[in-house]
Amino acid sequence: MPAPVSADSIIADLNRLWVSLADPSAAPESQAVLRACAMTLVVVAEESGEAVRIAEVIGDVMRDYPNRAVIVRVREGGEPMLDCHVTAQCWMPLGTRQQICCEQIEVTVSDSNLPGLIPILLAIAAPDLPRVLWCRSARIFRLPAMAALFQRADKVIVDSAGFPDARTALEELRSQVARGHRVMDLSWTRITRWREIVAEIFEDPARLELVRTMRRVVVEHAGNGTPATAYYLAAWVMACTALEGVEVRFEPVPAPGGGIEGIVLVSDGHSVSVRRAEDAAALIEVDSLKGCTVVPRLREAELLRSELGVSGRDTVFERSVPIAARLAGR
Amino acid sequence: MPALYRLACDRRLPPGFAVIGTSRTPLSDEQFREKIRGAIAQFSGSTVDGDMWRVFSGTLFYTPGDIGDPESYRRIGARLADVEKRFETGGNALFYLATQPSQYEAAADGIGAAGLARGNGWRRLIIEKPFGRDLASARELNEHLQRIFPESEIYRIDHYLGKETVQNILAFRFANGIFEPLWNRRYVNQVQITAAEAIGVEGRGAYYQEAGALRDMIQNHLLQVMATIGMEPAATYEAGAVRDERAKLLRSVRIMKPDEVAVNAVAGQYGPARLGDKDVPGFLQEPGVRPDSQTDTYAAVTLFAENWRWAGVPFYLRTGKRLPRHVTDIAIHFNAAPHAPFADSDSGGITPNLLIIRIQPEEGISIRFLSKQPGGGMRLRPVSMDFSYGASFGSREPEAYETLLLDAMRGDSTLYIRQDAVEASWAVVEPVLEVWGNQKFEFPNYAAGTWGPVAADEMLSRRGHVWRNP
Numbered sequence: 159m160p161a162p163v164s165a166d167s168i169i170a171d172l173n174r175l176w177v178s179l180a181d182p183s184a185a186p187e188s189q190a191v192l193r194a195c196a197m198t199l200v201v202v203a204e205e206s207g208e209a210v211r212i213a214e215v216i217g218d219v220m221r222d223y224p225n226r227a228v229i230v231r232v233r234e235g236g237e238p239m240l241d242c243h244v245t246a247q248c249w250m251p252l253g254t255r256q257q258i259c260c261e262q263i264e265v266t267v268s269d270s271n272l273p274g275l276i277p278i279l280l281a282i283a284a285p286d287l288p289r290v291l292w293c294r295s296a297r298i299f300r301l302p303a304m305a306a307l308f309q310r311a312d313k314v315i316v317d318s319a320g321f322p323d324a325r326t327a328l329e330e331l332r333s334q335v336a337r338g339h340r341v342m343d344l345s346w347t348r349i350t351r352w353r354e355i356v357a358e359i360f361e362d363p364a365r366l367e368l369v370r371t372m373r374r375v376v377v378e379h380a381g382n383g384t385p386a387t388a389y390y391l392a393a394w395v396m397a398c399t400a401l402e403g404v405e406v407r408f409e410p411v412p413a414p415g416g417g418i419e420g421i422v423l424v425s426d427g428h429s430v431s432v433r434r435a436e437d438a439a440a441l442i443e444v445d446s447l448k449g450c451t452v453v454p455r456l457r458e459a460e461l462l463r464s465e466l467g468v469s470g471r472d473t474v475f476e477r478s479v480p481i482a483a484r485l486a487g488r
Numbered sequence: 489m490p491a492l493y494r495l496a497c498d499r500r501l502p503p504g505f506a507v508i509g510t511s512r513t514p515l516s517d518e519q520f521r522e523k524i525r526g527a528i529a530q531f532s533g534s535t536v537d538g539d540m541w542r543v544f545s546g547t548l549f550y551t552p553g554d555i556g557d558p559e560s561y562r563r564i565g566a567r568l569a570d571v572e573k574r575f576e577t578g579g580n581a582l583f584y585l586a587t588q589p590s591q592y593e594a595a596a597d598g599i600g601a602a603g604l605a606r607g608n609g610w611r612r613l614i615i616e617k618p619f620g621r622d623l624a625s626a627r628e629l630n631e632h633l634q635r636i637f638p639e640s641e642i643y644r645i646d647h648y649l650g651k652e653t654v655q656n657i658l659a660f661r662f663a664n665g666i667f668e669p670l671w672n673r674r675y676v677n678q679v680q681i682t683a684a685e686a687i688g689v690e691g692r693g694a695y696y697q698e699a700g701a702l703r704d705m706i707q708n709h710l711l712q713v714m715a716t717i718g719m720e721p722a723a724t725y726e727a728g729a730v731r732d733e734r735a736k737l738l739r740s741v742r743i744m745k746p747d748e749v750a751v752n753a754v755a756g757q758y759g760p761a762r763l764g765d766k767d768v769p770g771f772l773q774e775p776g777v778r779p780d781s782q783t784d785t786y787a788a789v790t791l792f793a794e795n796w797r798w799a800g801v802p803f804y805l806r807t808g809k810r811l812p813r814h815v816t817d818i819a820i821h822f823n824a825a826p827h828a829p830f831a832d833s834d835s836g837g838i839t840p841n842l843l844i845i846r847i848q849p850e851e852g853i854s855i856r857f858l859s860k861q862p863g864g865g866m867r868l869r870p871v872s873m874d875f876s877y878g879a880s881f882g883s884r885e886p887e888a889y890e891t892l893l894l895d896a897m898r899g900d901s902t903l904y905i906r907q908d909a910v911e912a913s914w915a916v917v918e919p920v921l922e923v924w925g926n927q928k929f930e931f932p933n934y935a936a937g938t939w940g941p942v943a944a945d946e947m948l949s950r951r952g953h954v955w956r957n958p
Binding site for chain 1: 763850872876
């Protein structure tokens, strides 16, 4: 019968792991490994599927943000169970002979045992370093047991694109932000480049007149349902300009995927538009001036890496979420 | 006994070594040896080596007896004389009282009355905490024992002092030039000492409810750790000099007035919870515990050492059962940088430097500081620089009891507690015990698996501090 899973047993396993990795007799030709940890990254996902994808994403971000990764796979229904094992993820940077290793703790838990797992997750977080929770499931995000994790995490990352609909997702995120939780949405990260492009247009003070007289914001998106990214982009414009009475429209356009395809800002006598031209490029039109810029479609690992690079509160996001939720709820 | 066996395996036991066990259970030498072999197999964490066991078991003897029976001591005396001849012990004898503390005085009386406290060689007495239940009973015990053994031959064990990492505090502080200049009120903002246990009372409810966390841990272990952290450098690493400095630190701790206890001490008792895949009982549901027990399974105190070095620096000590994990560490929180030029940067909040001394289970030392994150902008992120005993030193770390027993045989009492330090420790906790003894608590006040009651957080927040969770 396996020993019960506890914080002490996991820490002891990690300890043994490092002692064994540091043992020169195990691989006398190699130099000692370097233990790297800049944060604790807890990934909570459904047990079904995704295992390979999560491992790839974690392996990808680990080189820039070495972390104690805790991957929790939650089994919906079924017999109560809790299982855990620890491993090390190692790599050898180009041109060196020293391996860099990060800890990885994999936990499988049934829904019913999730509340009992939360104190263990809190106890095994690497002390004195940021604690980031990446919740990959809308169902798990809503479980009451998760509240204690949200409260103690320095950052909670979700992806509203995985929620059944944008309206519910934004309302739930608004509610979490209102409670003071440091929630972040990868859909918000997806619009970072769009925000940069729009902001750069208005670096020229002469164009600020357009902002002051803006009457309409149109966000164009692919797919039938309006995605959260579209609401975020419009909400961000509204939060930045703080204008009253601006008309906000969301217009579907024929395009693959379900992301943003363009944004148009209309004022008295002026117009600004940024529209995706090809897969990774956008056409900018400011009145009669035209230009082109890059708008890459980011992979999940790139989105996560970008989010992990922001360690403080994202006050712009927190100001934009309630507006986005309101726009989605109209 | 597992500690002695490991010492034998490492060939560190002195020549002329033998053990005479005694208890009320009638056993032959052979039966005693089998019992010890079982204990070693169970607790030493390694298999019992056949050849080594044959040698070691030949040094084990047994004499049944009762603590209150003078005839028992006469038999022990006869066995001692026999062992002295066979093993050439030179008449040296160490009496280790592995009994209930309430029987220390009777056992010492028996040894004294039988003339065993004096002999051809040295005669020493080892006792384990608790050394009394309060200041008065500690003094009474000391006076009683000193009528039979001189203070220099009384060895009071606090096994925390025998831990390698606690000893390493002295090496860390006094063998390195870079830390000691920072080790004072000018640079240190606060010190947190945590001794957390994940387990409950594990069937010892009846015993534990007579002790409590303050008596069981803070009065001895944690105050000794605090003394080691806060003491002045001793001129030499000799028993007298080191113990003088520890005792001086303990005597400098401000004694709380009764009206200060409420804001500087917090008692807690755990309630039931679900941890992992099992339900754990609250303290009141533990076997042998009274349903209205007011015993503290958690205690936290704020102490101040009133001396030139530490004036105004709070020392927060906390201990508890059923906390999230088994860990003992010391966190030295340094003052924040006097000016933060990066205040507007994306730093996630400027956090002061931390020095962590981990005593168990991952013995080591960490330093936390802020570092610029690679890439554009001035983005700061806390990073941790770690030293791990396990990964750095391949050799097996001796258990605390191995170190302590060997020291006692050598006559080195550096890591043992002297009478004045015991009394100074009781003087520190006694006002808290008195106030708590007259108070009715609303227990339980923390759930198993959490870091203790909310009141403990409030105790720190009054000074703008928060507990660091190890």
